[in-house]
Amino acid sequence: MLSKNQIKLISSLQQKKHRFANQLFFAEGVKVIQELVKSNFELEHLYTTNEDFTDIASNKRSVISENELNKISALSTPNTCLALFKIPLESKIIESGLVVALDSIRDPGNLGTILRLCDWFGIHQLICSKETVDIYNPKVVQATMGSIARVNVNYIDLDAFLKKTKLPVFGTFMDSENIYKTTLPQEGIIVMGNEANGISENIEKLITKRLTIPRFGDLQITESLNVATATAIILSEFRRQN
Amino acid sequence: MLSKNQIKLISSLQQKKHRFANQLFFAEGVKVIQELVKSNFELEHLYTTNEDFTDIASNKRSVISENELNKISALSTPNTCLALFKIPLESKIIESGLVVALDSIRDPGNLGTILRLCDWFGIHQLICSKETVDIYNPKVVQATMGSIARVNVNYIDLDAFLKKTKLPVFGTFMDSENIYKTTLPQEGIIVMGNEANGISENIEKLITKRLTIPRFGDLQITESLNVATATAIILSEFRRQN
Incomplete structure (x- = not known):
């Protein structure tokens, strides 16, 4: 179950100023989320409509309804999951190659x-x-x-x-x-x-x-x-x- | 001034079956329309919100309001003009090069x-x-x-x-x-x-x-x-x- 505040927060992240203020962004779909999870991106929370990502700690994973996913998705045809990640600090520029x-x-x-x-x-x-x-x-x-x-x-x-x-x-x-x-x-x-x-x-x-x-x-x-x-x-x- | 029937026809052309039934398609924006006009595409009618394309015969050109253009445009930010063209017959395939x-x-x-x-x-x-x-x-x-x-x-x-x-x-x-x-x-x-x-x-x-x-x-x-x-x-x- 998603609270109004969660819906409001996630929707607000479609705008740059809110991403910056919260230092959060979101990704949608199993493939993209998997790539981010296995890399250095720090997962804030995963919202999914089905039984995927069961390896993620239960306090960081919520099963939601399709209707709820529609409310937070930026896609016209939402996928099955949406994840919030922390925006990482910028690394030093690699000035070679x-x-x-x-x-x-x-x-x-x-x-x-x-x-x-x-x-x-x-x-x-x-x-x-x-x-x-x-x-x-x-x-x-x-x-x-x-x-x-x-x-x-x-x-x-x-x-x-x-x-x-x-x-x-x-x-x-x-x-x-x-x-x-x-x-x-x-x-x-x-x-x-x-x-x-x-x-x-x-x-x-x-x-x-x-x-x-x-x-x-x-x-x-x-x-x-x-x-x-x-x-x-x-x-x-x-x-x-x- | 656009009639309800014109609005209905043009809007319907966003769907393939209606393009096929009417043998018409539309293009938006000065650049794309210019390219099509100077090529072999047969202009059915041009709708514009300003004084461009004055070289087009008056029976094929209508000045409309921005509000009217919004009603027929497929773009989220409409340009200044929209033109209907006849769908040409397919040419023979060039099977070389x-x-x-x-x-x-x-x-x-x-x-x-x-x-x-x-x-x-x-x-x-x-x-x-x-x-x-x-x-x-x-x-x-x-x-x-x-x-x-x-x-x-x-x-x-x-x-x-x-x-x-x-x-x-x-x-x-x-x-x-x-x-x-x-x-x-x-x-x-x-x-x-x-x-x-x-x-x-x-x-x-x-x-x-x-x-x-x-x-x-x-x-x-x-x-x-x-x-x-x-x-x-x-x-x-x-x-x-x-």
């Missing part, structure tokens, strides 16, 4: 997909500008499919960070060097820009190596690639070469 | 993103199994960003088609040949499978060349890539080599 940096990514689905790509391509560090959508947004957590547990994510002043880094800084633009014909290093920061505006002006000045994903279709068209698919192509090419 | 074939893709966003990728990589033919989400679904039309006008799309019995084709048939699986180390041809059909289940059993039997996108992260994890990002990587690699 390949690092992906996001300049104002606003769409939760894009951030989740990019995190999943980092995980696939063995990238351990994702850096987000302060304007980037919150990684603990329920839609992001859902889209990451559990990879949120395996990639280090930091929100920082991207401009200040790029000014100081000794790593090469890559960015993609429409008319630069063909990525397929460029020798790519094993270390570097790959900056991906905002969905509508691309890489912002002040960040563009800090790019040390400009790349282009060539277009093979009608060259009259100026439409760009979606940021998540562009990230997929760039990471694939860096890893193929190294 | 690179062709992408979808085996039961269900998510509209994924289909839209894949169509946009086809456009970017100069792929002129997209083949969809009958179970794949309808290309004229408003969410697909929106996600294509206009590239729906530049890629030929056919819905067919995929199994029967692949049994007859003379082109090599590619599919990606978890443990096959590393795509980066495979010499890829300029012609072939690239099959992408369903979001949850991958390529179906009967289609898998018709794959003549099995490929794998190698995972560089923790190899214990069995999580796969999202189908749209996997398509991005595969098309990028085919085009890089050719």
Whole structure:
């Protein structure tokens, strides 16, 4: 049985200010919750409509009705379980190897997909500008499919960070060097820009190596690639070469 | 001023059966509508809240209020315009060069993103199994960003088609040949499978060349890539080599 206060708390966590105030976020579905439980995320409480997760201590696990789950879920078709986790402290930035940096990514689905790509391509560090959508947004957590547990994510002043880094800084633009014909290093920061505006002006000045994903279709068209698919192509090419 | 019947008709087009019965679909936003208008799509009627598209004949253009647009829009934040188009007859399948074939893709966003990728990589033919989400679904039309006008799309019995084709048939699986180390041809059909289940059993039997996108992260994890990002990587690699 869920109290009104619990419903109110969990629903409020759909908003960033309440996640921040309570230092809590939630995840839904067996797979994502399992990934978070077995990683370093500290479980606050699990709510489930059936007999799963019986290995979780009884004071941290409640069986609720489907109707109750509907009230706390952020999904249009709720799964069978929802879990609250503590937001961990940010770890130190791993400033080596390949690092992906996001300049104002606003769409939760894009951030989740990019995190999943980092995980696939063995990238351990994702850096987000302060304007980037919150990684603990329920839609992001859902889209990451559990990879949120395996990639280090930091929100920082991207401009200040790029000014100081000794790593090469890559960015993609429409008319630069063909990525397929460029020798790519094993270390570097790959900056991906905002969905509508691309890489912002002040960040563009800090790019040390400009790349282009060539277009093979009608060259009259100026439409760009979606940021998540562009990230997929760039990471694939860096890893193929190294 | 919109009549009740017009509102009812346009709203009904969010469902496939009504699109099919009326042979109409709709698109929203200046950019997508412009792309469709300048291509071969036949405009049925344009509804706009402002002074754009003044080059369209007055009997095909109505200025409506924002309130009216809200009633017919499929978007949570409506744009400034919505246009009805006739669903064109399917063209003959272009069975040469690179062709992408979808085996039961269900998510509209994924289909839209894949169509946009086809456009970017100069792929002129997209083949969809009958179970794949309808290309004229408003969410697909929106996600294509206009590239729906530049890629030929056919819905067919995929199994029967692949049994007859003379082109090599590619599919990606978890443990096959590393795509980066495979010499890829300029012609072939690239099959992408369903979001949850991958390529179906009967289609898998018709794959003549099995490929794998190698995972560089923790190899214990069995999580796969999202189908749209996997398509991005595969098309990028085919085009890089050719």
